[in-house]
Amino acid sequence: MKERIVSKVLDNGLSVFLMRKKGYNKKFAIYATHYGSIDNEFVIPGEEKPIKVPDGIAHFLEHKLFEEEYGSVMDRFAEQGASSNAYTNYTTTAYLFSCTDRFYENLDLLIDFVQKPYFTKENVEKEKGIIEQEIRMYLDDPGWRVFMNLLKALYHKHPVRIDIAGSVESIRQIDMDTLYKCYETFYNPENMVLFAVGDFDEAEALNKIESNFKKRKYEVHGKIKRFYPEEPKEIYKTKIVENLSVSEPLFHMGFKDTDVGYDGSKLLKKDITTRILLDMILGRSSKLYRQLYEEGLIDDRFSLDYEGQKDYGFCVIGGPTRDPEMLHDRILKGLEEYKVKGxxxxxxxxxxxxxxxxxxxxxxSPEFIATTFISYHFKNINILQYLEYLNIITFKDVEERFSSFLDPKYHSYSVILPDEK
Amino acid sequence: MNGVFVKKEINDGIRVFVNSTDKFKTITVKVFVHQSLREETVTKTALIPFVLKRGCEFMPTSQEITTYLENLYGAGFDVDIIKKGERQIIEFDMDVVNDKFLPPNTEGLLEKGLQALKEIMMNPLLENGGFNKTYFEQEKDVLLRNIKDLFNNKRAYAVERCFQEMCRDERFSLYKYGKEEDLEDLDPVKLYDYYDEMLKHNPIDVFVMGDVDVEKVFETAEKMFKYPRGNIKAIPPTLVDKKVEKEKTVIEKQKVNQGKLSLGLRTYTVYGDDDYYPLLVCNGILGGGVHSKLFQNVREKASLAYYVFSRIEKLKGVMVIASGIEFKDYDKTLDITKKQISDLKNGVISDYEMSATKKMIISSLKEVADNPMATINLYLDGVIAGKIEEIDDMIKNIEKVTKQEVVEAANKLKLDTVYFLTQE
Known part of the structure; x- marks a missing residue:
């Protein structure tokens, strides 16, 4: 493929990646910090003792960065013909825009607003109503509930079991001071990455970025000290059931990865190997998928996914089903059969x-490239090496992975049942 | 840059549109079989994609179909139903990676992909003159689950229910996957006959976009679609000019955590009309993004909602305004929402609202050109409306819209139905 990436680590420690996409109208940039919902205990630079912050604060901060003294950053982007957005997940908070014109102005605005927090007592209070509605929206989303409950079953203590946005109660405890503390800790360029893609000149873009940062001064903080509770290998609970207003039961099954504690190319290899394995066993062309489909236990909405981070990993298997218990049993039996027959x-x-x-x-898709790239970047993986690794991986690697992962001992499942009328 | 679509009619009522461009890694193919959205046929039509996906004469199981596609470096393939205005369309969808990005000696992916598409579409697995009975029965059940699935997505549910209540006596109220009560009366032989009739008499549009030779695509398509065709049916137009006799309010109760408010409005303007672009800008100012009146006033100023937007159905002439709110904030949100509509009607539109909206629409149109699926979808709307424009023409039309025209489009808006999903 003709796409190449130009990259540079700036003096302040920021990693910049630029990809030219010839012939594309859309230009897309994403500026992200390695800070997500699981980072709720850490040491503020210059202090000694760690602090614990309310659940959902990374996401709250994401909302609040969009406000500046002059007003709304989103409006400013709209004025410049761009649409802006942001997202927070377990490990990352990312700010992004897309536009077709005035790319460099928008790029400047992106850096400017992320590097300049403006929190006041009033604007923090005002946001609580909006985020409360966001949380309530997810409470009515069965797909999200079934997934969250699965993580609550798999994990004893690890904060991945807590909702990314926190709860209506936890966000009420968030205040201006704590937001600034989180900001100071995690929004240093050393801890961040900038990725832009589109039909622009890479050298010129790099120049613009560097000159934007010239006017700013940063202290070197070094590695941020983050604390996660010690998580046992074992699962917390076998099963969680919840009732919701749905038309049919919803089922998610997960296996907790016990082979964790590393990132980089080793993690990439594990990630790809695991995905191949899952597809071979339960993908659309597998024997087990066909059987489950013909028994009326699953349909096209059945899906497979694997999430592999440095300190934790799990796969999620599931979808809507008429009979969660039977589906659960059938999948376990199917796995056993594969183990025997190979x-x-x-x-x-x-x-x-x-x-x-x-x-x-x-x-x-420019945004797919950018978001995928940064999510792997924080795991010390260059996703452009994907094909290379895909070629290195052998059938034996997959067999070996199968012998350790997908052990019934380390699985939990989560079920949403229709409300009883 | 993108090419433009070159068109050719290859068989009675089958039009092929080809856009040759080397911008993408893939070649995208879509085939649309048009049908009128009607009470009597909605469920029948909806069942067809599900049954077709299960197997064809040459690949009798979906496992074999998937295996075949995976071997083509994961060719994407699906058959589904889409609803556009009062049309119900069966959509065949395929994308294959361009050979030139794959290991040497890989070739003919597009031809092999098209071969599969053709077999699945035109040679389904039959028995006793009808669809395979087992597949038919199983897929009736899958369709039923899909019909009910709407209930699980409360945001989409509250929008669909609003349109259903608003368009009670119109064909538009039918759900794209049909009705539960029809399923019982279906029969595999009659269903196949019905499908066969569609392939013989209904309009079909084929789109291909990617690095292809236009003439070669026409040739291949001619060979592919050798189905006997004739007496091509005209699809009746969509009803647009429905009067609002009296504003309706519908309250529905479920065990939910958040209230969902939907307002259904008539716009009396569809794609192809002279005032379509003013309406598009009007909708953008009202609820088409973060700069819009609804976002600014309902969310940013009053903190009532996380999401609030307005959207038009451009082939039906209706608009929906949707938001997720606290149950007790119903009156407050309704008041603020109505105020935004009346402000628009009274010409309370700032230069910023006008320019930000135009920029946003223009930018999103340019972005459509970066996505083959979206490009085809947009072009299909033009084919249906009988007004074929290139994206550059659309952009020019947006640029020309004046504030006065926006106010005129706003003054055609009529609130028809207020729908609220609330707690038990």
């Missing part, structure tokens, strides 16, 4: 081909 090499070759195709297809 994996099929043809399935392996084919799924690998599919993954090559899907990776190439991803390059059609």
């Amino acid at each position: 994996l099929n090499k043809e399935d392996y070759e084919r799924n690998k081909k599919k993954m090559i195709g899907n990776y190439i297809k991803g390059f059609n």
Whole structure:
């Protein structure tokens, strides 16, 4: 493929990545910090003791950065013909915009607003009503509930079991001072990455970024001290059931990864190997998928995913079903059968081909490239090495992964049942 | 840059549109079989994609179909139903990676992909002159689950329910996947006959976008669609000019955590009308983004909602305003929302609102050109409306819109139905 990435680490420690996408109208930039919902205990630079902050504060901060003394940053972007947005997940907070014109002005605005917090007592209070409605919206989302409950079952203590946005109660405890403390700790360029993609000149873009940062001064903080509670290997609970206003039961099953504690290329290899494995066992072309479908236990909405971070990892298998208990049993039996009979090499070759195709297809979409790149960047992975690693991985690697991962001992499941009328 | 769509009619009522461009990694193919959205046929039509996906004569199981597609470096394929105005359309959707990005000796992916598409579409697995009975029965059940699935997404549910109440006596109120009560009366033989009739007599549009040779695509398409065709049906137009006799209010109760407020309005303007672009700007100012009146007043000023937006159905002439709020804030939100509509009607529009909206629409149109699926979708609307424009023309039309025209479009808006999903 013709796409190349120009990269540079600035003097202040910020990693910048630029990708030219010739012929595209859309220009897309994302500026992200390695700070997410799980980072709720840490040491503020210059202090000694760690502090614990309310759940949902990273997400709250994301909302509040969009306000400056002059008013709303989103309005400013709109004036400049760009649409802006942001998201917070377990490990990352990211700010982004897309535009077709005035790219450099928008890029400046992106850096300017993220590097300049403006929190007041009033604007913090005002945001609570909006975020409360965001939380309530998710409380009515069965797909999110079933997933959250699964993590609550898999994990004893790790903060990945807490809702990213926190709860209506926890966000009420958030105040201006704590927001500034979180900001000072995590929004230093050393801890951040900037990725831009579109039809622009990379050298010129790099120049603009560097000159924007010239006017700012940063102290070197070094590695941020973050604390996560010690998480046992074992699952917390086998099963969580909740009732909601839904038309049919919803089922998620997860396996807790016990092989954790590393990032970089080793993690990338594990990530790809695990995805191949899941597709071979339960993907659309697998025997088990076909059986479950024909038994009326699953349909096209059935899905598979794997999330691999340095300190934790899990896979999620599931979808709507008429009979969660039966589906649960059938999947466990199916896995056992694969363990006895072994994996099929043809399935392996084919799924690998599919993954090559899907990776190439991803390059059609600038925002997909950018968001995928930064999510792997914080795991010390350069996602452009994906194909290289896909080629290195062997059938034996997948077999080996299967012998340790997907052990029934380390699984939990989560069920949403329709309310009784 | 993108090319433009070159059109050719290859068989009675089958039009092929090809856009040759080397901008993308993929070649995208979409086939649309048009049908009128009607009470009597809505569920039948909806069941067809589900049954087709299960198998064809040459690949009798979906496992074989998927295996075939995965071997083509994960060719994407789906068959589904879309609703556009009062049309119900069966959509076949495929994208394959361009050979030139794959290991050497890989070639013919597009041809192999099209071969599969053709077989699935035109040679379904049959028995006793009808669809395979097992698949038919199983997919009736899958369709039923899909019909009910709307209930699980309360945001979409509250919008769909608002349109249903608003368009009670119109075909537009039908859900794209049909009705539960129809399922019982369906029959695999009659369903196949019905589908066969569609393939013979209904309008079909084929779109191809990617690095292809236009003439070669026409040739391939001619060979592919050798189905006997004739007496091509005209799809009746969508009803637009429905009068609002009396404003309706509908309250529905469920066990939910958040109230969902939807307002259904008539715009009396559809794509193809002279005042369509003013309406598009009008909608943008009202609720088409963070700069809009609704976002600024309902969310930013009053902190009543996390999401609030307005959206038009451009082939039906209706608009919906949707938000998620606290149950007790119903009156307050309704008042503020209505105030934004009346402000628009009275011409309370700032230069900022006008220019930010135009920029946003223009930018999103330019971005459509970066996405083959979205480009085809936009072009299809033009084909349906009988007004084929290139994206550059659309942009020019947006630029020309004046504040006066926006106010005129706003003054055609009529509130028809207020729908509120609240707690039990």
